[in-house]
Amino acid sequence: MDDLIPKDAAKPLKWVGTRPIRPDGVPKVTGKAQYGADFNMPGMLVGAILRSPHAHAKIRSIDTSKAAALPGVKAVVTSADFPEQKFEYVGPERVAVNFWHVTRNIMAREKVLYEGHALAAVAAINKTVAEEALALIAVDYEVLPHAIDVEDAMRPDAPLLFPDLITRGIDPPPSKPSNISKRIEFKIGDLEAGFAAADEIVEMEFKTAAVHQAYIEPHGCVARFDADGQGELWSSSQGHFVVRALTAQLLGMRLGDLRVYPAEIGGGFGGKTVVYLEPVATLLARKTGHPVKIVMSREDVFKATGPTSGSAMTVKIGIKRDGKIVAADGVFKFQAGAFPGSPVMNATMCAFAPYDIPNARSVGYDVVCNRPKSAAYRAPGSPISAFGVESVLDVLAKKIGMDPLELRLKNAAKVGTQMVYGPKLSHGGYVETVQALLRHPAYKTPLKKNQGRGVASGYWFNGGGESSATVHVNEDGTVVVATGSPDIGGARASQALMAAETLGIDYAQVRPIVADTASVGYTHVTGGSRVTFATGIAVVDATKKVIKELCRRAAMIWDVDVEGVTWEDGHAKPASSNVGDFKPLSLKEIAAKRALTGGPIGASAAVNPGAVAPGFATQFCDVEVDPETGKVTVLRFVAAQDVGRAIHPSYVEGQIQGGVVQGIGWALNEEYIYNAKGRLDNAGFLDYRVPVASDLPMIEAILVEVPNPSHPYGAKGVGEVNIVPPMAAIANAIENAVGRRMTELPMSPPRVLAAIDDGDKS
Amino acid sequence: MAEAPARVVLTGGLSRRYTGGVQEFAIEAKNLRGVIKAMDRLYPGLGEHLEEETTVAIDGEIHEVGYYQPVRPGSEIYFIPKLEGG
Numbered sequence A: 001m002d003d004l005i006p007k008d009a010a011k012p013l014k015w016v017g018t019r020p021i022r023p024d025g026v027p028k029v030t031g032k033a034q035y036g037a038d039f040n041m042p043g044m045l046v047g048a049i050l051r052s053p054h055a056h057a058k059i060r061s062i063d064t065s066k067a068a069a070l071p072g073v074k075a076v077v078t079s080a081d082f083p084e085q086k087f088e089y090v091g092p093e094r095v096a097v098n099f100w101h102v103t104r105n106i107m108a109r110e111k112v113l114y115e116g117h118a119l120a121a122v123a124a125i126n127k128t129v130a131e132e133a134l135a136l137i138a139v140d141y142e143v144l145p146h147a148i149d150v151e152d153a154m155r156p157d158a159p160l161l162f163p164d165l166i167t168r169g170i171d172p173p174p175s176k177p178s179n180i181s182k183r184i185e186f187k188i189g190d191l192e193a194g195f196a197a198a199d200e201i202v203e204m205e206f207k208t209a210a211v212h213q214a215y216i217e218p219h220g221c222v223a224r225f226d227a228d229g230q231g232e233l234w235s236s237s238q239g240h241f242v243v244r245a246l247t248a249q250l251l252g253m254r255l256g257d258l259r260v261y262p263a264e265i266g267g268g269f270g271g272k273t274v275v276y277l278e279p280v281a282t283l284l285a286r287k288t289g290h291p292v293k294i295v296m297s298r299e300d301v302f303k304a305t306g307p308t309s310g311s312a313m314t315v316k317i318g319i320k321r322d323g324k325i326v327a328a329d330g331v332f333k334f335q336a337g338a339f340p341g342s343p344v345m346n347a348t349m350c351a352f353a354p355y356d357i358p359n360a361r362s363v364g365y366d367v368v369c370n371r372p373k374s375a376a377y378r379a380p381g382s383p384i385s386a387f388g389v390e391s392v393l394d395v396l397a398k399k400i401g402m403d404p405l406e407l408r409l410k411n412a413a414k415v416g417t418q419m420v421y422g423p424k425l426s427h428g429g430y431v432e433t434v435q436a437l438l439r440h441p442a443y444k445t446p447l448k449k450n451q452g453r454g455v456a457s458g459y460w461f462n463g464g465g466e467s468s469a470t471v472h473v474n475e476d477g478t479v480v481v482a483t484g485s486p487d488i489g490g491a492r493a494s495q496a497l498m499a500a501e502t503l504g505i506d507y508a509q510v511r512p513i514v515a516d517t518a519s520v521g522y523t524h525v526t527g528g529s530r531v532t533f534a535t536g537i538a539v540v541d542a543t544k545k546v547i548k549e550l551c552r553r554a555a556m557i558w559d560v561d562v563e564g565v566t567w568e569d570g571h572a573k574p575a576s577s578n579v580g581d582f583k584p585l586s587l588k589e590i591a592a593k594r595a596l597t598g599g600p601i602g603a604s605a606a607v608n609p610g611a612v613a614p615g616f617a618t619q620f621c622d623v624e625v626d627p628e629t630g631k632v633t634v635l636r637f638v639a640a641q642d643v644g645r646a647i648h649p650s651y652v653e654g655q656i657q658g659g660v661v662q663g664i665g666w667a668l669n670e671e672y673i674y675n676a677k678g679r680l681d682n683a684g685f686l687d688y689r690v691p692v693a694s695d696l697p698m699i700e701a702i703l704v705e706v707p708n709p710s711h712p713y714g715a716k717g718v719g720e721v722n723i724v725p726p727m728a729a730i731a732n733a734i735e736n737a738v739g740r741r742m743t744e745l746p747m748s749p750p751r752v753l754a755a756i757d758d759g760d761k762s
Numbered sequence B: 001m002a003e004a005p006a007r008v009v010l011t012g013g014l015s016r017r018y019t020g021g022v023q024e025f026a027i028e029a030k031n032l033r034g035v036i037k038a039m040d041r042l043y044p045g046l047g048e049h050l051e052e053e054t055t056v057a058i059d060g061e062i063h064e065v066g067y068y069q070p071v072r073p074g075s076e077i078y079f080i081p082k083l084e085g086g
Helices: A025-029 A065-069 A099-106 A127-136 A150-154 A191-196 A240-251 A278-288 A298-304 A344-350 A382-400 A404-410 A430-438 A491-503 A531-558 A587-592 A649-668 A726-738 A749-761 B014-018 B032-042 B046-053
Strands: A045-051 A057-063 A073-078 A118-124 A138-143 A180-188 A200-208 A220-225 A231-235 A258-262 A292-295 A311-319 A325-337 A360-368 A451-460 A467-473 A479-483 A510-514 A565-568 A571-574 A601-607 A615-625 A632-642 A699-704 B006-010 B024-027 B054-058 B061-064 B076-081
Touching: A045 A127, A045 A278, A045 A298, A057 A118, A065 A073, A065 A127, A073 A127, A073 A278, A099 A240, A118 A127, A118 A278, A150 A311, A150 A325, A150 A360, A180 A344, A191 A311, A191 A325, A191 A360, A200 A382, A220 A278, A231 A240, A231 A278, A240 A258, A240 A278, A278 A292, A311 A382, A325 A344, A325 A382, A344 A360, A344 A382, A344 A451, A344 B076, A382 A404, A382 A451, A382 A726, A404 A430, A404 A451, A404 A615, A430 A451, A430 A615, A430 A632, A430 A699, A451 A726, A467 A531, A467 A587, A479 A491, A479 A531, A491 A510, A491 A531, A531 A565, A531 A571, A531 A587, A531 A601, A615 A726, A632 A649, A632 A726, A649 A699, A649 A726, A726 A749, B006 B014, B006 B032, B014 B046, B024 B032, B032 B046, B046 B054
Parallel strands: A045 A292, A231 A258, A325 A360, A479 A510, A632 A699, B006 B076
Antiparallel strands: A045 A118, A057 A138, A073 A118, A180 A360, A200 A311, A220 A231, A220 A292, A311 A325, A451 A615, A467 A479, A467 A601, A565 A571, A615 A632, B006 B024, B054 B061, B054 B076
């Protein structure tokens, strides 16, 4: 029977690797796609949330009586309406969830811990009444001193966010509480001996700013609740199964009593893997008996949803004169925001991963401070540590007079290289990204005055994990592919391409959809660059089951044994002794006989694939620095990435271009600006400057294809590693342009100008 | 001749938390279920921690922990903190 299954890697491909129009394209460009805020229901109320004006304060009391009495207000809730949660870290250590913290982030209890922290919520007949009601809620605060930056929060005399937070990861545990939630360390080899053997050692300190994912669509949802305890949610997220799990846990519900529908998503980048509004809207819907809609303003998004961490770090690397790296040490301190859980562990694991370094250590600190709780952002943690490591490598390359790409090539991690976090690398692909840039004609072109070129590399694990897919053959032979993966970057197109390729039918015959939590099996979030890999395997597995069934049906139609049927180019064909006896049967012809042969044709697959191949990226850029203003203009950006095999090359290029642009924003402009009171002064896109098209050159994406043997079509995750190198690449280019080493992000015009002026004075 | 046991390594602070600092183990098993059972016999309760908190690298290939993952004689098995992305 396995002979029926196409040998994917061996045969020439018809659809995989092509660039058809995305199935969700037309509704999006005509404005008809339904995003989180677009959904409405009859009798729907408007929800609004009261947020703290203070960075840190005790809540002495909350009086909601006047708000509740306002005509048009149907319900008011505070933390008292949410069940208390047990204090325990559950799930994986790196992203361990403590629901005692999560419920306090959704709705503050004893204290507010950042400006924008939710305190109470109302449901009312319209927005005007809802906002009027919020103004009637009286909160008595005892304002406390605050700590915004990571090094301030780590000081022994820093104001404590939690009076009993004892640092985990130190043995014996400290006797006093602090804001340091966790210390982690990875180490291989003999660090001291490694540095002793080095001919050149460079040690530098760096700082990076907290930056937001800056998705265009603010968070939004609609909840409804029936008298029988069944709830429904329409929400824009990166994972509706995770929305269901978190909301149910926070409200004490059974998973089976809550159904979550995925809205279209206007960007997530990691920031929509958690919940903010959904439990509140569901609670208000339960209390009022009406559907409730809550949508964040842009200011809410900046003040109350997770950015990625700001950081302070020290990186020390030693090399021999021939360029061989012999030792590396990094200490990374990350802002977690108001509750523990920054991506510092990823940062420590990825920091040196592109390189074969025999002696290495990376240490991380997770530190709470009076900012919104950090959330995942594209390759969480890796871009931050790469800024330090890739900058130091650039300094070292100069010291020994070696081309920075050649230095990276000499030390490139390959299959068998031991990673600082333990295991040996089992997939290659890094070397090829460096070689792609060395071959690029623009890499050696001369530059003008005040222009410079910089290179950097990056690593990201990529992800596998649980995914489900169902494939149905419609009555007319068209096909529906349903998965549980919200489509952020063209996933529907990629899934349809893989199903069409496997079936041997036209892409246009396949309709891919994202199904709700009651209509497809559990599927983990769209994140970690896992969907084309893991959900893709589920789609191909389900499609292969459908092919087996189609062959069985054809055998019945021909009245032969199933071994006498094979599947080729979208048709059941006679095989072995039957060759020539029957005319091939198309999918449409078999579907037409479905009732006669046993009923509807379809299959599901649920998988948890491993053997995940990581992603590597290497990039170079050319910049020009205006010495009068400090403004940096990116003239050229070339990004090479190992993508395994591009299922839909346009969307892979789009991922690379998007990641690079976000990296350029992180490098040059983006930062949270807090005033002396701990309040955010730039909570909007006018003052929080993300790059726009007119700021940028065309980003040239080079797809390096080292196929992944763990995937039926060779795909690797492609969504994240592209954001890892840009900050260091730009810093290295600025140094080559004007001779100033920038060690703090963003490298905004005032900061670059100050560096130029300081250098001139010295 | 007896088959070579797998080399099992705990990283990322797991050994400090759960095995009194012992990092490396020699375990004979045919699949990851066997490895986890053996580790749990050595340190009661450890199996659940490994299942819920770690990702596993078997001869360098990173997987979510799954009982069904085969283990060859002489394999290198690293339990590392679970990986999540954005």
